[in-house]
Amino acid sequence: MSHSLINQSHLIANIDRLVRDTIFSPVNFDDIKNRLNALYFPFMETLNPDLFYSQTIDSFVYSTDAIVGDLYPSDVIWDHGKTQQFVNNIACYKQDIETEDNAWRYQESQNRQNFESYVRSLLSHYSRLLFVRIDLKYSQESSHTVTIEDFNHHMSKLRELIGNKKTCFEHLQGNAWALEQGYENGGLHCHLLLIYDGSERQSDWHIAKEVGEKWKEITAGLGKYYSYHDPERKQRYERYGKLGIGMIHRDNSQQVENAICTALYLTKPDKVGQHLKVWLPSMRTFGHGIYRTAKRRGLPPITN
Structure with missing residues (x-):
């Protein structure tokens, strides 16, 4: 490093x-x-x-x-x-920059359409799913030591753990991640969505904490995280009918649409200023799991 x-x-x-x-x-x-x-x-x-x-x-x-x-x-x-x-x-170079920005917006809109279809398929298949949202980043004290190569390495290790579905990723049925670079401070970070089988996992706050601590472990203490699962924060969203994390029931249409809205934050075409401005060859900046078929049970585990 x-x-x-x-x-x-x-x-x-x-x-x-x-x-x-x-x-x-x-x-x-x-x-x-x-x-x-x-x-x-x-x-x-x-x-x-x-x-x-x-x-x-x-x-x-x-x-x-x-x-x-x-x-x-x-x-x-x-x-x-x-x-x-x-x-x-x-x-x-004005036109070249505008062309790249427009291409990025188009790709984000395509990602958004595909991602929404993926999440809706999961919500249709399971009677209840546990949605967990967490932002993975680096501490202000250590951010100057973290290069794009480091970030890519840390994300590769995280995706490997997600694919293995062990420890805090056990009973995971869906996932998505988006890599960004802050517009104001340039901080490298990842927006992460994890979707668990609601019949097997219930405590979203506990899972978010486990995942955040796993990120700290992956980054050898350089990482920090932000969890959206603080009870007071969830209560505020619930009061306004906007809560889209935690346990989502298939037969509750408002919960389903809120969950979709929460998920789609990972793909917003208007966030041009936050896209990566430096990357490695073949480095992916967005990805989600694969919904193989409507008859998923009994199939090999879904990987990224």
């Missing part, structure tokens, strides 16, 4: 925001110049040719390379002239 003091994901998120602000917002010239001087050198120090970057990040690299030429990043000072060139250059 890299222990550089540079927070890779935070830095990349700041570059993404700089590019979007320059292209899509009224230009504040001094602000752009200051941000270039603060971000350019540390970003170039972390640039990795083995990783894939979003169009905003690639556009930043192309635009700045055309300006600085053979200068070492540490020697570059973003004065008035260079900053003006950057503003002009980055504007040329």
